[in-house]
Each structure stands twice: as C-alpha cells, then as structure tokens.
Amino acid sequence: MTIGRTCHGLLAATLLAAASFASPYQGPIEALLPRVVKLYGLAAGAQAGYGTGVIVSEDGLVLTVFSLLIDARHVRVVTSDGTLYDAEVVRRDADRQLAMLRLRPPGAAAEGQPAVGPLPYFDLACGEADAEKRVRSGDWVVIAGNPFKVAEGAEPVSIAHGIVSARTRLDARRSFKDFPYRGDVLVLDAVTSNPGGPGSAVVDIEGRFVGMVGREVTSNLTHTHFNYAMPRDVLCEFFLEATGKRPLSVPLAAQMATENVPVDPGIRLTRTGYRSLPPMVERIRKGSPAERAGVRPDDLILSVNGRSVSDASEYDERLKSLTAGEPIDLVIRRGRTIVSVRLEPEKTP
Amino acid sequence: MVLLCIVLGLLSIAAGPASTADLVARAEQRRIEVIERVAPSVVCVFDSHQRGGGSGVIIDAEGYGLTNYHVVAEMLETRRGLGGLSDGKLYELEVLGIDPTGDVAMFRLLGDHPFPFSSLGDSDAVRVGDTAIAIGNPFTLSEDYTPTVTTGLVTGVHRYQAGVGRNLVYSDCLQVDAAINPGNSGGPLFNREGEVIGINGRISVNRRGRLNVGFGYAISSNQIKRFMPALRAGLKAQHGTLQATVASEGPHVVFDRIAPESAAALAGIQRGERLTSIDAIPIASGNQYLGLLGAYPADWPIHLVVERDGQARDVVLRLDAVVPKSQRPFQPDREVNQREVERVLRRFQKAVLSERMPRRPPSWAWRGRRETATGTQRFTASQVGDGPLRVQRLRDDGSVAALLVATEGTVTEAVGDLEALEPPLDVKLTLAATFVMHRWLLENVETIDLSGVRHVGGDRLDPRAKDDRVLEVLEWNVCQTGLARFEFDLQTGFLARVRVRDVPTGKEFVMDLDSPQDIGGLKWSQEIHITVGEKRYRDLLSDWELSP
Known part of the structure; x- marks a missing residue:
C-alpha cells in the first residue's frame, strides 16, 4: 500500500511535469500555421490592404471573406513558407459574405497553368458525420491570422486563443447597412474584430478546423464590434457549391426567407432624429395586419407579445425577435383606455 | 517494485478524468504560487x-x-x-x-x-x-x-x-x-x-x-x-546598424543599398549578395533582418553568412551606430557611472577571491609558461607590497633572459634580451594594464584611485564561437597613448578579456581569459590566450602564491 502510494505520487509528479512543459496549444498551433495564408489586395477606405485566408485544398483553393480586398487587380497570397502566389477569385458569395480564391504561381500564363501544390490544407468536404464534430459552447479554440500585418514573408502569423461563447444567429451591420448574412455564427471571447483579421482560421484544441473569422461587423443588439466566426458547416456548404460538388441551390436565401424575414406588421412610429421617443403610432400601412386589427395613429404601444416596450428602438428590438408568419399580440393605450389587439400575419403568396 | 509501479502507473492512466482534473488543479495552484512569488x-x-x-x-x-x-x-x-x-x-x-x-x-x-x-x-x-x-x-x-x-x-x-x-x-x-x-x-x-x-x-x-x-x-x-x-552605468544606449537595406527575393533576402564607408561596405559586402544568416539565425524576411539587427547595440560584433553565386562566406564585423533623430540630449551622470565601476570591480573580486582572502596582501607571485611560435618561455611575475611589479622571463636552464620592472604603470627598469621577448608589443602598455589588473584584483575598491576609469557599456565575446555572453566594459587611459579595456562577464563577474590599444599606432594586445579554476586558493584562468595582430600566444599558469 505504501509502495503503491509512493508510485502513484511519483507518477502524478511525472505527469504534472509533462503537463507543465508541453503547451496544450502546441498541437492546434502546428495544425494552423501551415494552412493559413497572408493576403494582399485592395486598400480602400476602412478596408486594409491586407488580410487572411485558409487553404482548403491541396491544389491551392483559399477560403476568405467577401470584401473589397479581393477586388484588387492582383490579389497576392503568401503561404507559410514565404512563397508568393497570385490568386484569382473563383467565387463570391454575397449572402454568406465568403469568397474562394485559387492560387496561381506568380507570373504564370493564364493558360496551361502549372499546378500548385500539394499544399497542406483543411478539408471542407464535409459529410454527415461532421455534425458530431461541431464545437460546443465553452470549448477552447485557437485562432491564426495576420491582423495588423504583424507577420510578413515566411514569418508565422499571429495566434490568439479563447473559447466559443455561444452559437447564435448573427444580427449585425457594417456602417449603416445591415450585414446580409443572418445565419449561425460562433461567438468568440477573443478579440477577432481587427483589421486583417477576417479570414483567420479557427481550430479546436484537437486542431480540427471549426470555423473562420468573419467580416468586421457591429452588433445590432449591443452596437459594439462583434467577435465571431463562421461555423464549419456554413463554410462546408459554400465550399461544396464553390467546387461544384453540390449545385448552387440558393438554399441560404430561401432559408432566410422563411426563417428570418423581417416581420412587418405595417406600423410606422413617430421618430425624430436619434432621440428616443415613446412608441407612438404615426401611420398605418394600407392592408397591413395592423390595419386589419384596427390599430390607429396616435395609439401608444405598451407591449409586444407580453413584453413591455418603452421606446421606439425597443419596439424594433422586439420585432426582430419574432418569427414571420405568426400572430403578434399588442397592448395599446388609446386615449384613456387600454386595448389588446392580435395582428394576424399576412398570407405569403 | 518497478513492475508494481508500472502496473499502478497504467491503472492511474486508465483512471484518466480524475487525474486530469487533479493535474489542472495543481497546475493552477502552481500558477498562483508563481504569481504570488513574482508580484x-x-x-x-x-x-x-x-x-x-x-x-x-x-x-x-x-x-x-x-x-x-x-x-x-x-x-x-x-x-x-x-x-x-x-x-x-x-x-x-x-x-x-x-x-x-x-x-x-x-x-x-x-x-x-x-x-x-x-x-x-x-x-x-x-x-x-x-x-x-x-x-x-x-x-x-x-x-x-x-x-x-x-x-x-x-x-x-x-x-x-x-x-x-x-x-x-x-x-x-x-x-x-x-x-x-x-x-x-x-x-x-x-x-x-x-x-x-x-x-x-x-x-x-x-x-x-x-x-x-x-x-x-x-x-x-x-x-x-x-x-x-x-x-x-547610466548611459544612453545606442543601437547597431549595418547601414544597408535588404530586398526580399522569394524566401530569401539580398543586400540592396549599402552606405559607403559603412561597416557592411568596409567588410566587402556588395549589392545583390544574399544574406543567409546573422549569428547562425537564418534570415528569411526584411522584418526579421531589421528585428535581429535592432536588438544589438552599436559596436557589437556579429557574424554574418553572405552568399554570392552559391558561394558562402563568413563575415564578422562590428555594427555602426544608429544615428538617432530628434532624441533629447542626455548627459550621463558621472556618479552613477562611478558607482557602477565600483560594483563591477567588487563582483570581480568576489568571483576571484575567497571570502578569507586579505584585501591588501603584501606580496604575491605567479609562475607559468608562455607558448609562442618559436618555443616556450617560462616566466614569473611578482609584487611585494606596494612595490614595483617584476616580470621575469627565464631560459630553460633557469637563468633570467629578461627582467621588467614597472611601478604604477610605468616601466622603470628593463634589462636582458628584450628583442627575444614575445609579444613584441610596447611592453609598457601591457605591463601597466597588468599592474592595474592586479590592484583591482587585490585591493579594497574604496582605496583604489578610480577617477580615470569609465564604465562604457557592454560587449560580447567572439560571435563566431556563438558565445552570446554579455561583457561589461571598463575603460582606462594608460600611459598617455594607450587605451585599456577590461571586459567582465555579466553573469559571473569574472574578467573575460583585456584589450590594450596603442591609439597612435592602432596596435592592439588582446588577452582572453578562460573560465576560472582554483589555483592556490583563488579562482583564475589557467589558460590565457594572447593575440597581437596575427600572432597568438598561450600562457599556462601553474602556480600562484600569496604571502601574508
């Protein structure tokens, strides 16, 4: 027994020593570095002239975000060994805000191009079994990219680490325009919203490719910059379409039409500038659910589906959380009376 | 018992999750301890x-x-x-x-x-x-x-x-x-x-x-x-530069513009040559080139490998100083510098002398032999109290070939076959430096006149030997025309090198001391390498004597 305890103690000490010297991030970092590339392209306005991409095929397909960067006449790509390639854009996806590039050896003639590679890459030919590999909230992730253009040539790109905070729907904007992608994203607790950061690869602690940092956006909910990654399954769909392995089904747009179409009950509230005003109805659209339910101008909206609203922007927030095609219950103050109304949805053609 | 250990080891690995949690807890505990210790x-x-x-x-x-x-x-x-x-x-x-x-x-x-x-x-x-x-x-x-x-x-x-x-x-x-x-x-x-x-x-x-x-x-x-x-030492540090730019050539860099009269130009580096490595670190980008060089002080010796037409060659040079733009004037504080001179000497003494050593011994003597290209000369060096330093070269039969006597760094007596002495450098300078070295070694720092001694910063040993040890340099003007540099190991405090230069002629005498070993109660190098121009000598010390 005594011997056993001693041995156990020794073993624990050995394990502890081993654990304290081998960084658990070493594996993921080794998986990341050869598969992440530095991009150089168009600089315009807030768009930095550099960025990051991920190699997704051994013959030189590079996944990145859909941005002005790749609109340059020459998009240049530097792989981890310092080799400089020209790249052409083979696919742009405005819905998912993703793009696919193909590497060409620099200076090669357009026709009869010599093959590139074989390069180390992350496999995006996702199968059914892939769903099980999804990261979960709380999982550690390691991120590699070239924000701030810290690395050049063969220098290794920057690493960051953090956890997946949640998987959720993105609701964001860029400047004053809504961000078109409204699908699922992985929320990260590392700061990824940096110039040059979009396109960075995200792997889990086993070194598996689980996502790619998306474009810099501002959350519509918190009005702060949002740190997130496009999840692997979304990248897979894009990859399969971009490589012709799956027909372009416009599935995303269709999904969004049914799942995330903005709900419009036909009420316009009184608004002046940026001041926060009480949710007072100004106009009602003809033939809208609100008109059919008898909502009138000068009605004050007190609650939406049982949740109180105190100003116009809160009313907007409530609407965003609703699903199209379902009735909406409003409580309204009209003069000195309180009225409850139910708005039936419009029939979709 | 070993077998039992292995079996138990396997069992405990099988018990995976519990031990992982334990490891994490202990790693966290360790981190807390480290933070508490260093904060x-x-x-x-x-x-x-x-x-x-x-x-x-x-x-x-x-x-x-x-x-x-x-x-x-x-x-x-x-x-x-x-x-x-x-x-x-x-x-x-x-x-x-x-x-x-x-x-x-x-x-x-x-x-x-x-x-x-x-x-x-x-x-x-x-x-x-x-x-x-x-x-x-x-x-x-x-x-x-x-x-x-x-x-x-x-x-x-x-x-x-x-x-x-x-x-x-x-x-x-x-x-x-x-x-x-x-x-x-x-x-x-x-x-x-x-x-x-x-x-x-x-x-x-x-x-x-x-x-x-x-x-x-x-x-x-x-x-x-x-x-x-x-x-x-309270100085304004200067950074080093090659005064040369590089351009990327795929995964390599090549020299582009090289300033005339720069260290790089004087070392024969030419435009278009590939820079393979700096101090054995391969150079792959311009960033890396700037980064590595910027981490060295001015006048720092570095080792480059430069390639032309596939032919590699070694270049060892001392870096030029970056000329700072718009830096505020900074006057080094003499008192801070003097304090540092004293600290370096105290560390030196501590590295050489054991605690019980007297700090002002009346007499001491060295014995050893010097190997030269033409043969071996035996020598003795001794000093009695505050008296003169006497160096004797002996013939094989033990008779005196030459005798030099120096007082306070000035040669007062020189007899015998001086022509046969090696090295043939102006003996005044080297003797004076040796004299000073022994005073620094053996006397109370408080009692030594250090007013002419300056701490001038750092240096390093031979970059070709990949020796990255940092040295602290004390400078002292010797015999009007000479400049002596005493270079101490930053880590051990021991004297690693003495350079004595005759400024008008540019002739230099370099003494490299091996790491110290016990010789008769003190720690000193048993081998000292002397370089004068192309000539090299080796001193082997056999004996050291200290009379109370």
Whole structure:
C-alpha cells in the first residue's frame, strides 16, 4: 500500500511535469500555421490592404471573406513558407459574405497553368458525420491570422486563443447597412474584430478546423464590434457549391426567407432624429395586419407579445425577435383606455 | 517494485478524468504560487508628483529595475520619480540609463535593501503557445500599488514592430494575447516559471481606441541583456546598424543599398549578395533582418553568412551606430557611472577571491609558461607590497633572459634580451594594464584611485564561437597613448578579456581569459590566450602564491 502510494505520487509528479512543459496549444498551433495564408489586395477606405485566408485544398483553393480586398487587380497570397502566389477569385458569395480564391504561381500564363501544390490544407468536404464534430459552447479554440500585418514573408502569423461563447444567429451591420448574412455564427471571447483579421482560421484544441473569422461587423443588439466566426458547416456548404460538388441551390436565401424575414406588421412610429421617443403610432400601412386589427395613429404601444416596450428602438428590438408568419399580440393605450389587439400575419403568396 | 509501479502507473492512466482534473488543479495552484512569488517585484512607476503611471520590475536585491523609456521620458530633467510596491509603500526612484531607440530604461529604487526581485529569463527559448503572464498597473487601477495580473499565450516570437522615426522600435519582441493596456507600459512579461522574458510596452490598436485588442508586444529579455551594462552605468544606449537595406527575393533576402564607408561596405559586402544568416539565425524576411539587427547595440560584433553565386562566406564585423533623430540630449551622470565601476570591480573580486582572502596582501607571485611560435618561455611575475611589479622571463636552464620592472604603470627598469621577448608589443602598455589588473584584483575598491576609469557599456565575446555572453566594459587611459579595456562577464563577474590599444599606432594586445579554476586558493584562468595582430600566444599558469 505504501509502495503503491509512493508510485502513484511519483507518477502524478511525472505527469504534472509533462503537463507543465508541453503547451496544450502546441498541437492546434502546428495544425494552423501551415494552412493559413497572408493576403494582399485592395486598400480602400476602412478596408486594409491586407488580410487572411485558409487553404482548403491541396491544389491551392483559399477560403476568405467577401470584401473589397479581393477586388484588387492582383490579389497576392503568401503561404507559410514565404512563397508568393497570385490568386484569382473563383467565387463570391454575397449572402454568406465568403469568397474562394485559387492560387496561381506568380507570373504564370493564364493558360496551361502549372499546378500548385500539394499544399497542406483543411478539408471542407464535409459529410454527415461532421455534425458530431461541431464545437460546443465553452470549448477552447485557437485562432491564426495576420491582423495588423504583424507577420510578413515566411514569418508565422499571429495566434490568439479563447473559447466559443455561444452559437447564435448573427444580427449585425457594417456602417449603416445591415450585414446580409443572418445565419449561425460562433461567438468568440477573443478579440477577432481587427483589421486583417477576417479570414483567420479557427481550430479546436484537437486542431480540427471549426470555423473562420468573419467580416468586421457591429452588433445590432449591443452596437459594439462583434467577435465571431463562421461555423464549419456554413463554410462546408459554400465550399461544396464553390467546387461544384453540390449545385448552387440558393438554399441560404430561401432559408432566410422563411426563417428570418423581417416581420412587418405595417406600423410606422413617430421618430425624430436619434432621440428616443415613446412608441407612438404615426401611420398605418394600407392592408397591413395592423390595419386589419384596427390599430390607429396616435395609439401608444405598451407591449409586444407580453413584453413591455418603452421606446421606439425597443419596439424594433422586439420585432426582430419574432418569427414571420405568426400572430403578434399588442397592448395599446388609446386615449384613456387600454386595448389588446392580435395582428394576424399576412398570407405569403 | 518497478513492475508494481508500472502496473499502478497504467491503472492511474486508465483512471484518466480524475487525474486530469487533479493535474489542472495543481497546475493552477502552481500558477498562483508563481504569481504570488513574482508580484512583489513589480513596480507602479509615477513621476515625482505621482502623476502619470507606468509599470516596472526590479531585477536585483539592490533595487535596480527595468521599465520603458516612454514611462520615464518626462522624468529626465530631475532623474527622479516614484515607485510603488505591493507592500503599499512608495519609494523614491532614480532614473539611470536610457535606451530611447529600444524603449527601455533602467531605474534604481532608493530604500532599504534587499528589495524583492525577479530574474531575467531566456527569451529565445520562448515558443508560440507558451503561457505569458503580464503584471503591471493598467489604467492605474491600483491605489495600494498591488499590481494587476493578466494572462494569455505568447502569440508570436522575434517580431519586428517599426518605431516612430528611429525611436521606440520594438526590434526582437514577443507578441502576446494577454491583455496589455495603458499603464502596463514598462511592466514585466513572465513565463510560466516566473522569469522575466520581456518588458511590455506596446499594443496594436484599431480605430476604436488605445485599448487591448489582443495584440501586445514585449521587448525581449535577451535584447535587454545586451544593453543592460550601458543602462546600469547610466548611459544612453545606442543601437547597431549595418547601414544597408535588404530586398526580399522569394524566401530569401539580398543586400540592396549599402552606405559607403559603412561597416557592411568596409567588410566587402556588395549589392545583390544574399544574406543567409546573422549569428547562425537564418534570415528569411526584411522584418526579421531589421528585428535581429535592432536588438544589438552599436559596436557589437556579429557574424554574418553572405552568399554570392552559391558561394558562402563568413563575415564578422562590428555594427555602426544608429544615428538617432530628434532624441533629447542626455548627459550621463558621472556618479552613477562611478558607482557602477565600483560594483563591477567588487563582483570581480568576489568571483576571484575567497571570502578569507586579505584585501591588501603584501606580496604575491605567479609562475607559468608562455607558448609562442618559436618555443616556450617560462616566466614569473611578482609584487611585494606596494612595490614595483617584476616580470621575469627565464631560459630553460633557469637563468633570467629578461627582467621588467614597472611601478604604477610605468616601466622603470628593463634589462636582458628584450628583442627575444614575445609579444613584441610596447611592453609598457601591457605591463601597466597588468599592474592595474592586479590592484583591482587585490585591493579594497574604496582605496583604489578610480577617477580615470569609465564604465562604457557592454560587449560580447567572439560571435563566431556563438558565445552570446554579455561583457561589461571598463575603460582606462594608460600611459598617455594607450587605451585599456577590461571586459567582465555579466553573469559571473569574472574578467573575460583585456584589450590594450596603442591609439597612435592602432596596435592592439588582446588577452582572453578562460573560465576560472582554483589555483592556490583563488579562482583564475589557467589558460590565457594572447593575440597581437596575427600572432597568438598561450600562457599556462601553474602556480600562484600569496604571502601574508
């Protein structure tokens, strides 16, 4: 027994020593570095002239975000060994805000191009079994990219680490325009919203490719910059379409039409500038659910589906959380009376 | 029993999850212990009116510490500031040497010794993915000077971050994702063991403000070590340059423009030649070239491998100085410098003499032999009390071939076959230097006249030998025309090299001392290598005698 305890103690000490010297991030970092590339392209306005991409095929397909960067006449790509390639854009996806590039050896003639590679890459030919590999909230992730253009040539790109905070729907904007992608994203607790950061690869602690940092956006909910990654399954769909392995089904747009179409009950509230005003109805659209339910101008909206609203922007927030095609219950103050109304949805053609 | 251990070992591995949780708990416990151990060495730095707010770290018990230049830049007028420690006390802080180009400064806390301190680690051993612990006073949060701790990973090594003009260049820096914020400047970056691997001082920021976004940079400890002698001695450190630009050529770099009369030009480096390595580190990008070079002081010897038409050759040269633009004038403090001279000599004595040695021995004698190209000469050197230094060269039969006598660095007597002496350098200079060396070695530092001695910063041993040991250099004018440099090992305190130069002729006498061993009660090199121009000699000391 005594011997056993001693041995156990020794073993624990050995394990502890081993654990304290081998960084658990070493594996993921080794998986990341050869598969992440530095991009150089168009600089315009807030768009930095550099960025990051991920190699997704051994013959030189590079996944990145859909941005002005790749609109340059020459998009240049530097792989981890310092080799400089020209790249052409083979696919742009405005819905998912993703793009696919193909590497060409620099200076090669357009026709009869010599093959590139074989390069180390992350496999995006996702199968059914892939769903099980999804990261979960709380999982550690390691991120590699070239924000701030810290690395050049063969220098290794920057690493960051953090956890997946949640998987959720993105609701964001860029400047004053809504961000078109409204699908699922992985929320990260590392700061990824940096110039040059979009396109960075995200792997889990086993070194598996689980996502790619998306474009810099501002959350519509918190009005702060949002740190997130496009999840692997979304990248897979894009990859399969971009490589012709799956027909372009416009599935995303269709999904969004049914799942995330903005709900419009036909009420316009009184608004002046940026001041926060009480949710007072100004106009009602003809033939809208609100008109059919008898909502009138000068009605004050007190609650939406049982949740109180105190100003116009809160009313907007409530609407965003609703699903199209379902009735909406409003409580309204009209003069000195309180009225409850139910708005039936419009029939979709 | 061994077998039983293995069996039990397998069992415990099978019991996986429990032991993993245990390991994590113990690793966390260890981290807490490290932080508790090192946090007291972290300083909250303020100016004398307790304005501003940066950080620093104490690196020895006497209260010497490191911070950023930009933290003390406003204190240079008075050279005074304040440093708060986690004991809740505020100490007066004296600014010593500065390195505006590398954004480093050294200070000394004035107060009761010993101060809690942290040791510098080896930043070249740091790998991406290693734990990084930043401690400092971000946002001057701490009112009782208890510093703030942030942790993360090392996310890049050997990074180069260009400066503002030629100032505040982060040459060979570490990149971390631990949160670094305003106020962290000058504070230490620790590794898992609690060694200082860098000084935090810079972050990348986006348009949203001057706040952490996961990109912090720390000046590497190995870069700082090379500048440390100059910083301690209260000097303004100068950085080195080749005065040559490079251009990328695929995964290689080639020399592009080379300034005429530059060290690179004088070493025969030509445009278009490929630079393969600096000090055996392969060079793959312009960033890396700038980063590596910027981490060396001016006049530092480096070893390049340069390639032309596939033919590689070695180039060893001393770097030119970066000519700083728009740096404030800085007058080194003579008192600080003198204090450092004395400290170097005390360390030297401590490294050589055992505790019981008298500090002013009446008599001593060396015996040994000198190997030259033409044969071996035996010699003795001796001194009685304050009397003259006598050096004798002996023939094989024991008769005296030559005798030299020097008093206070002046040769007063020279008889015998002087032509046969090796080396044929002006013996006055070397004897004078030897005389001084022995006084420094054997006398009380307080009683030696050191008014002519200056601490001039650092140097290194032969870069070809990949010897990265940093030396501290004391300079002394000898016999009107000569300049003697005594170079001490920063780590051990032992004398590593003596260079004596006759300034008008440029002739140089270099004495390289091997690492010390016990000889008759003191630690001294048994082998001393002497180089005069192309000639090389070897002194083998056999005996050392000290009469009470």
